[in-house]
Amino acid sequence: MSLVIDDLTVTVGDRRVVDGLSLDVPDGARVGLIGESGSGKSMTTLAVLGLLPDGARATGSIRLDGRELLGASERELAGLRGRVVGTVFQDPRTALDPVVTVGRQIAEPLRLHGRVGRRDARARAVAAAAEVGLPDPETVVDLYPHQLSGGQRQRVGIAMALINRPGLVLADEPTTALDVTTQAEVLALFQRLVDEQRTSLLFVTHDLAVLSRITDHAAVLSHGRVVERGPVEQLLHRPEHEVTRGLVEATRATTWRAS
Amino acid sequence: MRRGAFVRELLRRPQGAFGVGWLTLIVLSALISRFWTPLDPFDTDPYSAWLTPSFGHPFGTDSVGRDIFSYVFAATGTTVVVAVASGVVATVVGVGLAALGSLTARWVRESVAVLIDVLVAFPTLLIAMALAAAFGGSLTVVVVAVGVGYGVTIARVSRSEIRQVARTDYVLAARANGLGTGAVLRRHVLPNIAPVVVVQLSLSMATSVLAEAGLSFLGYGAPADTASWGRLLSDLQKFIGVHPGSVVWPGLAITLTVLALNLLGDAVRDASDPRLRSRRTGRGTPGSPSTPAPSTAPPRATAPGAAGTPTTPGVVS
Amino acid sequence: MSDPTTAPAPPLLVARGLTRTFTLPRRSPFQPGPVRHALVDADLEVAAGESVALIGESGSGKSTLVRLLLALDRATSGTVTFDGRTVAPDRASRLRWLRRQTGIVLQDPYSSLDPRMRVGDTVAEPLRALSVEGDHDRLVAEMLERVGLAARDAEAWPHEFSGGQRQRIALARALVHRPRLLIGDEPMSALDVTVRAQILDLLRELRDERGLSLLLVSHDIGLVQHLADRVAVLRDGRVVEQGVTDDVLRRPQHDYTRTLVDSVPTLD
Numbered sequence: 001m002s003l004v005i006d007d008l009t010v011t012v013g014d015r016r017v018v019d020g021l022s023l024d025v026p027d028g029a030r031v032g033l034i035g036e037s038g039s040g041k042s043m044t045t046l047a048v049l050g051l052l053p054d055g056a057r058a059t060g061s062i063r064l065d066g067r068e069l070l071g072a073s074e075r076e077l078a079g080l081r082g083r084v085v086g087t088v089f090q091d092p093r094t095a096l097d098p099v100v101t102v103g104r105q106i107a108e109p110l111r112l113h114g115r116v117g118r119r120d121a122r123a124r125a126v127a128a129a130a131e132v133g134l135p136d137p138e139t140v141v142d143l144y145p146h147q148l149s150g151g152q153r154q155r156v157g158i159a160m161a162l163i164n165r166p167g168l169v170l171a172d173e174p175t176t177a178l179d180v181t182t183q184a185e186v187l188a189l190f191q192r193l194v195d196e197q198r199t200s201l202l203f204v205t206h207d208l209a210v211l212s213r214i215t216d217h218a219a220v221l222s223h224g225r226v227v228e229r230g231p232v233e234q235l236l237h238r239p240e241h242e243v244t245r246g247l248v249e250a251t252r253a254t255t256w257r258a259s
Numbered sequence: 260m261r262r263g264a265f266v267r268e269l270l271r272r273p274q275g276a277f278g279v280g281w282l283t284l285i286v287l288s289a290l291i292s293r294f295w296t297p298l299d300p301f302d303t304d305p306y307s308a309w310l311t312p313s314f315g316h317p318f319g320t321d322s323v324g325r326d327i328f329s330y331v332f333a334a335t336g337t338t339v340v341v342a343v344a345s346g347v348v349a350t351v352v353g354v355g356l357a358a359l360g361s362l363t364a365r366w367v368r369e370s371v372a373v374l375i376d377v378l379v380a381f382p383t384l385l386i387a388m389a390l391a392a393a394f395g396g397s398l399t400v401v402v403v404a405v406g407v408g409y410g411v412t413i414a415r416v417s418r419s420e421i422r423q424v425a426r427t428d429y430v431l432a433a434r435a436n437g438l439g440t441g442a443v444l445r446r447h448v449l450p451n452i453a454p455v456v457v458v459q460l461s462l463s464m465a466t467s468v469l470a471e472a473g474l475s476f477l478g479y480g481a482p483a484d485t486a487s488w489g490r491l492l493s494d495l496q497k498f499i500g501v502h503p504g505s506v507v508w509p510g511l512a513i514t515l516t517v518l519a520l521n522l523l524g525d526a527v528r529d530a531s532d533p534r535l536r537s538r539r540t541g542r543g544t545p546g547s548p549s550t551p552a553p554s555t556a557p558p559r560a561t562a563p564g565a566a567g568t569p570t571t572p573g574v575v576s
Numbered sequence: 577m578s579d580p581t582t583a584p585a586p587p588l589l590v591a592r593g594l595t596r597t598f599t600l601p602r603r604s605p606f607q608p609g610p611v612r613h614a615l616v617d618a619d620l621e622v623a624a625g626e627s628v629a630l631i632g633e634s635g636s637g638k639s640t641l642v643r644l645l646l647a648l649d650r651a652t653s654g655t656v657t658f659d660g661r662t663v664a665p666d667r668a669s670r671l672r673w674l675r676r677q678t679g680i681v682l683q684d685p686y687s688s689l690d691p692r693m694r695v696g697d698t699v700a701e702p703l704r705a706l707s708v709e710g711d712h713d714r715l716v717a718e719m720l721e722r723v724g725l726a727a728r729d730a731e732a733w734p735h736e737f738s739g740g741q742r743q744r745i746a747l748a749r750a751l752v753h754r755p756r757l758l759i760g761d762e763p764m765s766a767l768d769v770t771v772r773a774q775i776l777d778l779l780r781e782l783r784d785e786r787g788l789s790l791l792l793v794s795h796d797i798g799l800v801q802h803l804a805d806r807v808a809v810l811r812d813g814r815v816v817e818q819g820v821t822d823d824v825l826r827r828p829q830h831d832y833t834r835t836l837v838d839s840v841p842t843l844d
Contacts, residue, residue: 036769036770037739150634179795180797181633183841184841187841207769207841208769209841209843212841212843236843247770250770251843254764254773254776254798255840255842256797256798256837257842258837258842428682428683429687432682432701434648435646435678436675436680436705436706436749436753437671437675437676438668438701439667439668439669440668442705450693451691451692532692533691533735534691
């Protein structure tokens with residue numbers, strides 16, 4: 001499944017939070033979107049999903065496998081969300097409903113989009129839980145989110161995003177709120193699943209190191225516009241734009257150097 | 260908070276302007292009516308009963324010929340006394356109980372929590388009636404009943420606010436910087452729970468006005484020789500089928516005053532929040548790039564722990 | 577940065593055998609409540625002029641340890657001394673000596689400043705609480721400028737500033753009374769990477785020019801590498817490894833430390 005964003009502009013009030021952004025996620029590719037807070041990266045994800053906040057207006061074009069999303073009806077978009085496009089959000093504490101069991105939440109996209117019976121749904125939720133490496137899947141699906149750790153909740157989020165085998169996965173800072181050891185595990189899991197299922201991936205982050213681990217190509221965002229794009233390897237070692245350079249230098253100055 | 264800015268913010272909002280305006284009118288009326296009323300509010304004249312509004316009687320007269328306008332005017336005093344007194348009682352009881360229930364030893368906290376929950380269960384009006392039955396109807400009864408009744412609600416609300424504030428990082432930092440419990444309470448807790456308390460306070464004052472009117476209406480509140488909107492309402496409503504117009508005056512007075520108190524509470528809360536001020540300064544707004552550091556040179560990459568391996572920024576390591 | 581040829585600096589902050597257990601509320605009236613061991617037998621030392629990092633993930637007990645070190649909580653057992661004097665919770669007036677010599681910067685720049693106090697009043701708080709002599713306004717202005725803000729920012733409100741700027745304000749508050757030890761509890765984790773680099777530089781400058789001792793609590797190994805002379809690794813309330821930063825991070829002895837170091841995404 002391919003995603004083509006063309007000249008996307010999102011205005012909130014009188015501010016342009018996304019300014020003429022163009023981005024290509026070819027079928028099966030793993031593309032990163034990197035920028036600091038306020039650069040407009042989360043807004044881009046929301047625009048793709050048609051979930052922009054009230055008062056935000058978007059112009060331009062967002063095409064999923066050729067099909068135009070901007071301006072599509074809520075009904076059409078709802079049909080795509082969770083089925084064809086899976087999303088993993090940042091904060092595992094608030095991304096899950098605290099009063100619904102984990103199993104039911106994993107199964108929710110399944111039941112929304114397909115005619116899957118309750119028993120069947122539970123079985124598939126257990127399978128999905130096992131796939132994401134949750135311990136003791138049969139028992140876990142009956143637990144509530146607060147009974148799981150942050151890393152486990154994020155795995156639940158990933159299971160939910162992938163259960164319908166979507167063609168495109170949007171990940172908005174999925175590991176930022178996690179401990180460093182958990183982050184490594186979750187990233188590895190993510191990579192494996194995306195590889196196995198051959199989904200396209202748009203990975204949004206502010207962390208260059210994470211970006212380099214998970215994506216091949218990336219675009220650097222600043223003030224709502226793309227200031228540089230290219231293979232991640234090139235962005236890291238031969239950055240051209242000053243924002244990119246600033247990011248790389250700052251990351252080197254504050255990141256672990258193994259050698 | 261600088262005084263001038265607060266008042267300006269308050270009056271800028273329509274709720275604030277209305278609240279301040281109407282309540283100033285009421286307070287002034289209360290003050291003036293202690294010394295002068297157009298006519299004696301208790302002066303009865305059966306031959307002047309049920310006069311329609313005119314220059315001499317702007318609101319008309321009631322069943323026994325009393326000038327309704329003068330009566331309503333005089334009753335503002337009662338209203339103000341009851342509202343202010345019960346507000347004071349409610350705040351003292353409320354914040355006092357809340358502080359006791361949050362910043363003390365665990366056994367004290369838990370006992371107070373239970374006490375608050377028990378007291379909240381008592382209906383205010385019923386307490387007032389019970390007190391009136393025991394001590395005779397009077398304004399004191401109303402003030403005590405509403406003050407305690409609402410004080411406990413304020414306590415419950417404030418307690419959770421106090422606990423939230425006590426858990427914040429800025430309180431932790433304050434204690435780490437040497438502030439004692441009393442100072443933390445004064446400097447950080449009270450200003451931060453103030454908005455919630457103010458709204459609750461305005462609600463309690465509004466309730467007290469209603470309660471006084473209701474109790475006086477029922478005969479448990481203001482004694483017969485004290486002018487009260489509730490009493491007037493009670494007197495006039497008996498004749499509502501024949502003279503429906505006159506009930507409007509005390510009714511309107513009660514409604515507008517309660518409304519003004521509610522709106523003022525909201526406006527005060529908003530006006531005192533520094534975050535809601537109209538932005539006059541254009542400092543670095545959250546989300547925009549931070550101000551440049553003193554040195555604009557790229558960050559240095561030397562690590563003090565690594566045994567002398569200087570690296571130049573940008574070079575692949 | 578300590579010069580290895582001089583004699584070792586005298587220890588400033590010493591914690592020995594620190595333990596803190598919490599008894600949680602009972603689940604049933606017949607059984608005592610469950611016990612949580614937040615910290616078990618922890619030892620830590622910070623010498624004068626030294627920078628020490630405490631590495632720990634969430635749930636490791638690092639925040640508990642910080643509170644114990646600052647007498648904001650009472651240890652179940654163990655001792656803490658600062659410059660030889662015992663540190664234990666007490667009335668604020670009796671702890672002035674400790675508060676005078678320590679400063680703290682916390683993690684979340686959005687909740688570590690009282691939204692209802694002007695920036696200048698916040699920064700001046702230690703001066704007022706500890707009755708420090710001198711012109712408070714001038715000291716605040718100087719400190720604000722030193723951290724890269726303007727003296728007139730004292731009149732502004734916290735919400736007018738970005739996360740990085742707020743952290744500078746917090747830093748100003750932590751250092752305005754010239755403490756000997758600065759404790760940072762994840763001071764950079766909420767900041768963007770470019771801002772992080774700037775604050776890191778600022779921290780280093782302040783430390784070097786004032787001879788500050790530094791205790792940095794962080795899960796960020798990169799930051800630790802760039803700032804600390806010695807490191808202690810905390811896991812589930814226990815110190816599993818301690819030593820010179822380079823030794824511990826490049827040649828970890830304990831499995832957990834090794835996993836930690838291996839998990840960190842690097843630029844390659």
